Amino acid sequence: xxxxxxxIGFYIVALWxxxxxxxxxxxxxxxxxxxxxxxxxxxxxxxxxxxxxxxAQFGVTNAPLWQQYFAYLNQLLHGDLGVxxxxxxxxxxxxxxxxxxxxxxxxxxxxxxxxxxxxxxxxLVAWRRGSWLDxxxxxxxxxxxxxxxxxxxxxxxxxxxxxxxxxPIGGGFDDMLDIDWTSMDFISSVVTHAILPxxxxxxxxxxxxxxxxxxxxxxxxxxxxxxxxxxxGLPTRRVVLSYAARNxxxxxxxxxxxxxxxxxxxxLLTELVFNYPGIGYALITAIGHQDYSLIEGCFLVIAVTVxxxxxxxxxxxxxxxxxxxxxxx
Amino acid sequence: xxxxxxxxSAEHKHRPGKMLGTTLVSVLAIVMLVLSACGGxxxxxxxxxxNKKVTITYVPSPKGDNVSNYNPFSPNxxxxxxxxxxxxxxxxxxxxxxxNPWLASSFNQSSDLKTITFKIRDGVKWNDGQPLTSDDVLxxxxxxxxxxxxxxxxxxxxxxxxxxxxDATTFTVTLKQPxxxxxxxxxxxxxxxxxxxxxxxxxxxxxxNDQKPVGSGPYLLDKNTPQLVTxxxxxxxxxxxxxxxxxxxxxxxxxxxxAVLMLANGxxxxxxxxxxxxxxxxYTQKDPEHLHHWFTPSNxxxxxxxxxxxxxxxxxxxxxxxxxxxxxxxxxxxxxFAQPASPTSILPSQKSQIASQYxxxxxxxxxxxxxxxxxxxxxxxxxxGIYADKSGKKISFNMIAVSGWxxxxxxxxxxxxxLKKIGIDAxxxxxGDFTPYINALQTGSFDAGIxxxxxxxxxxxQFSDLLDGRKTAPLGxxxxxxxxxxxxxxxxKLLQQYETSNDTAVQKAxxxxxxxxxxxxxxxxxxxYNVTWDEYTTTHVTGWPDEKNPYDYAAPTNTPDxxxxxxxxxxx
Numbered sequence: 001x002x003x004x005x006x007x008i009g010f011y012i013v014a015l016w017x018x019x020x021x022x023x024x025x026x027x028x029x030x031x032x033x034x035x036x037x038x039x040x041x042x043x044x045x046x047x048x049x050x051x052x053x054x055x056a057q058f059g060v061t062n063a064p065l066w067q068q069y070f071a072y073l074n075q076l077l078h079g080d081l082g083v084x085x086x087x088x089x090x091x092x093x094x095x096x097x098x099x100x101x102x103x104x105x106x107x108x109x110x111x112x113x114x115x116x117x118x119x120x121x122x123x124l125v126a127w128r129r130g131s132w133l134d135x136x137x138x139x140x141x142x143x144x145x146x147x148x149x150x151x152x153x154x155x156x157x158x159x160x161x162x163x164x165x166x167x168p169i170g171g172g173f174d175d176m177l178d179i180d181w182t183s184m185d186f187i188s189s190v191v192t193h194a195i196l197p198x199x200x201x202x203x204x205x206x207x208x209x210x211x212x213x214x215x216x217x218x219x220x221x222x223x224x225x226x227x228x229x230x231x232x233g234l235p236t237r238r239v240v241l242s243y244a245a246r247n248x249x250x251x252x253x254x255x256x257x258x259x260x261x262x263x264x265x266x267x268l269l270t271e272l273v274f275n276y277p278g279i280g281y282a283l284i285t286a287i288g289h290q291d292y293s294l295i296e297g298c299f300l301v302i303a304v305t306v307x308x309x310x311x312x313x314x315x316x317x318x319x320x321x322x323x324x325x326x327x328x329x
Numbered sequence: 330x331x332x333x334x335x336x337x338s339a340e341h342k343h344r345p346g347k348m349l350g351t352t353l354v355s356v357l358a359i360v361m362l363v364l365s366a367c368g369g370x371x372x373x374x375x376x377x378x379x380n381k382k383v384t385i386t387y388v389p390s391p392k393g394d395n396v397s398n399y400n401p402f403s404p405n406x407x408x409x410x411x412x413x414x415x416x417x418x419x420x421x422x423x424x425x426x427x428x429n430p431w432l433a434s435s436f437n438q439s440s441d442l443k444t445i446t447f448k449i450r451d452g453v454k455w456n457d458g459q460p461l462t463s464d465d466v467l468x469x470x471x472x473x474x475x476x477x478x479x480x481x482x483x484x485x486x487x488x489x490x491x492x493x494x495x496d497a498t499t500f501t502v503t504l505k506q507p508x509x510x511x512x513x514x515x516x517x518x519x520x521x522x523x524x525x526x527x528x529x530x531x532x533x534x535x536x537x538n539d540q541k542p543v544g545s546g547p548y549l550l551d552k553n554t555p556q557l558v559t560x561x562x563x564x565x566x567x568x569x570x571x572x573x574x575x576x577x578x579x580x581x582x583x584x585x586x587x588a589v590l591m592l593a594n595g596x597x598x599x600x601x602x603x604x605x606x607x608x609x610x611x612y613t614q615k616d617p618e619h620l621h622h623w624f625t626p627s628n629x630x631x632x633x634x635x636x637x638x639x640x641x642x643x644x645x646x647x648x649x650x651x652x653x654x655x656x657x658x659x660x661x662x663x664x665x666f667a668q669p670a671s672p673t674s675i676l677p678s679q680k681s682q683i684a685s686q687y688x689x690x691x692x693x694x695x696x697x698x699x700x701x702x703x704x705x706x707x708x709x710x711x712x713x714g715i716y717a718d719k720s721g722k723k724i725s726f727n728m729i730a731v732s733g734w735x736x737x738x739x740x741x742x743x744x745x746x747x748l749k750k751i752g753i754d755a756x757x758x759x760x761g762d763f764t765p766y767i768n769a770l771q772t773g774s775f776d777a778g779i780x781x782x783x784x785x786x787x788x789x790x791q792f793s794d795l796l797d798g799r800k801t802a803p804l805g806x807x808x809x810x811x812x813x814x815x816x817x818x819x820x821x822k823l824l825q826q827y828e829t830s831n832d833t834a835v836q837k838a839x840x841x842x843x844x845x846x847x848x849x850x851x852x853x854x855x856x857x858y859n860v861t862w863d864e865y866t867t868t869h870v871t872g873w874p875d876e877k878n879p880y881d882y883a884a885p886t887n888t889p890d891x892x893x894x895x896x897x898x899x900x901x
Contacts, residue, residue, distance in 0.1 A: 029765065031765055031767060031768035035764055041404070042781050046810060047487075049486055086393070088396070090398075285583070
């Protein structure tokens with residue numbers, strides 16, 4: 001318990017630091033969001049009134065930095081992330097709220113699929129170590145995952161999307177349909193649009209899971225208690241899963257929770273290649289348009305989820321591994 | 330003046346170089362390959378279906394998802410809000426300068442120039458069937474008075490004393506001081522909204538107005554999604570017989586390169602993206618009969634110098650710099666669409682207003698004269714070839730440029746080499762993006778740099794934003810215009826002379842005088858003219874402005890000109 005509390009304390013400090021950096025960075029740059037907005041008004045007469053109006057709408061003030069800082073913290077506590085300059089008057093929270101579900105849906109499902117399949121395959125090849133499967137699968141998967149993701153994704157889009165017309169080539173759903181989660185047409189278009197990007201993510205990450213699990217299993221399998229379990233005549237499945245896999249899975253759990261945290265950060269490349277309307281795509285467009293409040297909002301959400309995922313990993317670790325609990329108490 | 334050889338419109342959101350770099354070419358190459366692979370798969374064009382509905386697809390400038398914002402006062406109003414939904418009292422043509430009656434059937438300015446009276450057109454109805462009266466106009470102007478955030482043109486700060494609607498068809502504006510130019514913003518730049526739909530809005534500044542917006546314009550908002558906005562014909566429009574385009578589609582396009590691809594595929598009818606002559610092969614030459622572009626000069630580009638800083642406070646230095654710049658060379662090497670400017674900086678569309686003594690004048694390079702001017706101003710050439718003043722201070726400065734704005738970065742580099750030749754050490758200072766650049770210009774923390782001007786229906790507007798000492802600010806404070814911080818009593822007087830008279834002879838004398846100041850005092854150095862980006866198809870409709878029929882700039886980003894142009898279109 002004490003360990004958990006100290007971990008939580010650490011996370012609070014880390015969160016504060018990331019919020020503060022997030023606050024300071026854009027303000028250290030010359031210019032303000034109102035001036036950034038003028039990028040779209042080149043050649044139009046800009047009056048002081050327009051600039052004042054923009055500054056008021058974007059919440060730009062001349063108050064001292066510390067006052068702005070506390071105002072910012074106060075806004076954050078109330079869940080107010082400010083207004084997006086390029087999508088004005090939409091707020092950052094609205095944009096994040098519409099883009100995060102796409103990312104979480106796509107990446108959540110594909111990361112879980114990759115983890116489950118990868119880990120099971122890892123267990124399998126470790127148990128049958130030395131078999132044809134063990135000598136074939138890991139190298140093949142390593143080869144596939146060594147292909148740069150961007151190249152692999154583009155190649156798949158090209159062959160499966162353009163040439164074979166098996167999948168749509170981009171977007172989160174069919175543009176001609178209205179967003180309506182009760183309509184089967186819409187839901188099926190969402191699913192068909194998600195298959196290819198999900199497949200590229202699974203393909204790109206599965207070998208990692210296989211290898212981590214396999215290597216960790218191989219070490220565990222040579223332990224005496226596994227031999228003992230086999231000697232006792234326990235069923236193979238029980239030996240594999242409860243004796244070996246349970247002990248071998250710890251490293252995978254860590255990386256799994258970290259990848260869950262990274263989900264919200266979006267697979268930038270995936271969303272870029274597939275024009276997928278998630279947070280990564282929002283971040284890329286925000287950077288392209290110098291939409292600082294949206295960039296800040298994206299970073300904040302990413303920082304918070306990464307920290308939360310690490311925290312969860314810590315908790316799960318404590319639950320799964322008695323050694324962690326005993327060492328500290 | 331060969332057609333199609335100009336560069337960049339400053340009205341455009343994305344600067345050309347930024348989008349049209351190597352990325353575009355490589356992406357094009359990839360996707361062209363891919364498109365050719367999918368063969369006949371991707372050619373379906375909306376509007377070619379068997380029914381006779383005329384549909385055009387319109388994207389002023391690709392910027393990602395459509396915003397759900399139909400508030401005509403918002404600086405970020407969605408495409409079509411200004412023009413298709415909401416209209417102005419007058420339509421003042423930027424190209425011809427003509428003031429066309431619009432929601433007002435006529436207007437009259439008193440001889441002391443202090444009162445403008447508009448007659449509101451009879452029979453104009455809002456799209457919910459209610460009549461448009463002077464009460465709506467009065468409401469609109471008062472709305473801007475009470476919500477200063479909506480008065481982005483500063484009407485109530487700069488011009489308006491009072492407004493009144495003595496009867497249902499009359500609207501009068503009393504001005505603070507005589508002004509012949511306020512009509513441009515009051516009549517031509519204020520979008521009238523209905524009182525009955527807006528009076529109960531609690532915060533009209535942030536009002537998104539995306540639920541069945543009630544406007545007077547030719548179109549109704551039909552479909553409103555981030556991916557696609559469509560407008561359909563407003564049957565009750567006061568010029569319904571001039572509307573030949575039944576539907577306008579505004580798809581969300583992520584960036585210029587995607588837009589150019591869709592354009593080449595015939596999926597867009599009106600677009601304004603920065604062009605690269607290399608793209609002609611995949612566009613105009615593909616179907617010369619239907620795919621067109623018209624790039625016409627619309628913005629005088631200047632080499633700005635901070636006249637409040639040494640050495641730009643010295644006239645001879647400014648003159649020497651101007652004489653050293655080889656504008657033809659820049660045109661050839663860096664800014665391929667931008668023709669060299671007239672020394673008066675007056676736009677080609679307004680060339681009838683060039684003073685007679687400058688009618689044929691052109692910039693010429695004269696480095697010998699440059700150097701003699703510097704010597705005359707007391708500078709002597711040091712052993713390193715750089716001129717320095719008596720105290721030994723060298724003529725050395727930084728020129729700001731935005732990384733990725735290839736034409737201006739290239740031009741700045743060339744200017745650096747020209748200035749080297751006359752003994753001036755000018756270094757290029759490239760900043761990462763737009764914000765630090767505009768911040769430096771506005772606060773006066775720059776030495777020199779290339780930027781645009783703000784044109785209007787007459788040369789006055791460009792000169793006013795460029796030269797008016799009343800519009801600038803001390804170093805360190807924000808000047809939204811007049812970045813070079815030119816503050817000269819004679820200039821201000823000429824601008825005032827123009828503003829306070831409606832007499833064409835008096836106004837012409839003022840414009841002539843301002844040209845003389847541009848040429849002799851060199852407050853800023855004219856370089857070249859950027860063009861309006863305008864790519865269009867005649868597949869579905871004809872009647873677009875072009876070099877044979879230049880009835881307006883065809884910039885799809887100009888409002889309410891977009892409405893005016895759409896009303897000139899006929900089914901092909």
